[in-house]
Amino acid sequence: VPPRAMCSGKLQTGLLVAGYFVYLLVGAAVFQALERTAEKQQKMAAAQMKEAFLQNFTHLTVAEIEQFMKVSNLTEAIQNGVYPVGNESQIEKSNWDFSNSFFFAGTVVSTIGYGTLRPKTAGGQIFCVFFALFGIPLNIVFLHRVGLNRQGSSRKDRQKMGCILPNKFLTLLFFLVTGMLVFLCLPSLFFHITEGWSYSEGIYFAFITLSTIGFGDYVVGKQPDRNYFSYYRTLVAIWILFGLAWIALLPWPLTAQSTLEMLCVR
Amino acid sequence: VPPRAMCSGKLQTGLLVAGYFVYLLVGAAVFQALERTAEKQQKMAAAQMKEAFLQNFTHLTVAEIEQFMKVSNLTEAIQNGVYPVGNESQIEKSNWDFSNSFFFAGTVVSTIGYGTLRPKTAGGQIFCVFFALFGIPLNIVFLHRVGLNRQGSSRKDRQKMGCILPNKFLTLLFFLVTGMLVFLCLPSLFFHITEGWSYSEGIYFAFITLSTIGFGDYVVGKQPDRNYFSYYRTLVAIWILFGLAWIALLPWPLTAQSTLEMLCVR
Numbered sequence: 443v444p445p446r447a448m449c450s451g452k453l454q455t456g457l458l459v460a461g462y463f464v465y466l467l468v469g470a471a472v473f474q475a476l477e478r479t480a481e482k483q484q485k486m487a488a489a490q491m492k493e494a495f496l497q498n499f500t501h502l503t504v505a506e507i508e509q510f511m512k513v514s515n516l517t518e519a520i521q522n523g524v525y526p527v528g529n530e531s532q533i534e535k536s537n538w539d540f541s542n543s544f545f546f547a548g549t550v551v552s553t554i555g556y557g558t559l560r561p562k563t564a565g566g567q568i569f570c571v572f573f574a575l576f577g578i579p580l581n582i583v584f585l586h587r588v589g590l591n592r593q594g595s596s597r598k599d600r601q602k603m604g605c606i607l608p609n610k611f612l613t614l615l616f617f618l619v620t621g622m623l624v625f626l627c628l629p630s631l632f633f634h635i636t637e638g639w640s641y642s643e644g645i646y647f648a649f650i651t652l653s654t655i656g657f658g659d660y661v662v663g664k665q666p667d668r669n670y671f672s673y674y675r676t677l678v679a680i681w682i683l684f685g686l687a688w689i690a691l692l693p694w695p696l697t698a699q700s701t702l703e704m705l706c707v708r
Numbered sequence: 709v710p711p712r713a714m715c716s717g718k719l720q721t722g723l724l725v726a727g728y729f730v731y732l733l734v735g736a737a738v739f740q741a742l743e744r745t746a747e748k749q750q751k752m753a754a755a756q757m758k759e760a761f762l763q764n765f766t767h768l769t770v771a772e773i774e775q776f777m778k779v780s781n782l783t784e785a786i787q788n789g790v791y792p793v794g795n796e797s798q799i800e801k802s803n804w805d806f807s808n809s810f811f812f813a814g815t816v817v818s819t820i821g822y823g824t825l826r827p828k829t830a831g832g833q834i835f836c837v838f839f840a841l842f843g844i845p846l847n848i849v850f851l852h853r854v855g856l857n858r859q860g861s862s863r864k865d866r867q868k869m870g871c872i873l874p875n876k877f878l879t880l881l882f883f884l885v886t887g888m889l890v891f892l893c894l895p896s897l898f899f900h901i902t903e904g905w906s907y908s909e910g911i912y913f914a915f916i917t918l919s920t921i922g923f924g925d926y927v928v929g930k931q932p933d934r935n936y937f938s939y940y941r942t943l944v945a946i947w948i949l950f951g952l953a954w955i956a957l958l959p960w961p962l963t964a965q966s967t968l969e970m971l972c973v974r
């Protein structure tokens with residue numbers, strides 16, 4: 443590779459990384475601006491509802507309580523992440539703070555979409571569509587550039603594949619096994635310790651995240667009774683980023699061919 | 709194409725389609741078997757809790773109600789899709805009926821992962837990991853085969869691209885615009901009517917689904933106060949299937965190149 447081209451390649455990578463993070467930061471700011479007010483209003487409504495309930499509850503009949511729970515949208519409020527338990531100070535603490543908004547922007551462009559935080563205003567939803575429209579391709583390009591500079595070997599992959607040499611197969615196996623250890627087994631153990639999940643729950647969470655299925659049933663750093671070290675969520679974000687890059691950079695056609703050859707299909 | 713090869717190609721496609729649906733059906737059956745019992749136990753516990761609450765509520769103080777809501781896991785039960793409102797008959801109606809389990813299996817292999825239904829037992833979670841491990845690649849292969857038999861043109865796409873001919877550009881534009889009409893605009897209007905969502909909510913839902921982000925905030929056929937026609941969810945599943953196939957079959961490198969050329973970047 444001539445030095446001029448290498449330098450230009452590094453500049454491009456730098457611009458891409460900078461552009462990627464600026465995109466996420468701007469997105470986070472817009473989501474926050476659009477959603478915070480609506481969320482506060484819903485929280486205040488839930489608090490007022492609870493107030494009214496507690497003031498009257500000694501005079502209510504069983505049927506009235508049933509009715510109250512049915513019409514009060516309490517179920518909906520809880521599903522939307524508004525917890526009507528505890529004191530007023532909760533109303534001030536927004537789910538759409540900057541760190542959460544940034545994390546949300548990341549779950550959109552990676553298509554993980556946990557859904558624990560979701561835009562509820564029409565503006566937020568429309569912005570989300572356009573943010574994903576440009577953000578998903580940007581994320582794919584970013585994942586292919588970040589971490590590993592595989593320009594040379596990706597050209598080799600595109601060559602017409604013949605029979606896989608044992609050497610190449612061993613390299614692939616090494617890349618697969620090392621990756622699974624670093625991106626699945628170790629993080630699972632880590633989550634087992636920090637979150638108190640069982641080891642199988644840790645594996646489940648790691649897999650559901652890196653496969654971008656993202657059910658949102660397990661999310662890190664959200665248990666109020668646990669103490670997390672600072673930068674815990676940043677470390678998790680770095681794990682997701684490099685884990686997704688590892689998956690994107692796996693030579694899938696080669697992996698498929700190796701698997702077929704192992705199964706003696708041809 | 710010689711007739712022998714064509715026939716073998718059709719046989720392969722047939723086997724793939726059959727294999728795909730058998731995979732989903734078997735997966736649905738296993739998820740149902742693993743999850744239904746645990747769900748029933750949780751529902752019964754929630755019902756008992758409510759019973760105890762309603763029997764004692766005239767003797768409870770405000771502080772006791774607060775405490776009750778805090779420790780009763782009511783919030784968790786609602787987040788897990790257990791609604792403690794209404795009569796006992798709800799306990800018999802499982803979320804993990806076969807149709808829902810099948811839909812769940814589909815959201816796993818497509819990586820949409822709405823998360824409205826999620827495995828809660830360790831067995832279900834471990835099975836989910838292995839089901840996705842083989843199901844996601846199967847789904848990708850399936851999407852590339854189903855609907856359009858583009859064997860010939862995909863070989864053409866792989867050729868080194870020069871300047872795009874205006875003719876090719878127009879074909880691409882037609883494929884893009886028609887697809888957006890058929891898979892985004894029309895379905896949005898359809899959901900606007902059947903679900904009573906605003907048109908922007910319909911666009912938001914269609915986009916969040918086909919991009920496989922899948923927050924799970926909007927899900928079809930779930931509003932208890934609306935009457936849906938039979939096979940409504942089947943029609944939606946067909947839309948998702950062909951929508952994802954359309955996205956998978958879009959010539960992405962060509963689209964990227966066209967966009968760059970339109971922006972006069974080279």
Ligand SMILES: [K+]
Pocket residue numbers: 553554555556557654655656657658819820821822823920921922923924
């Ligand atoms: K999701």
Ligand SMILES: [K+]
Pocket residue numbers: 553554555654655656819820821920921922
């Ligand atoms: K997803």
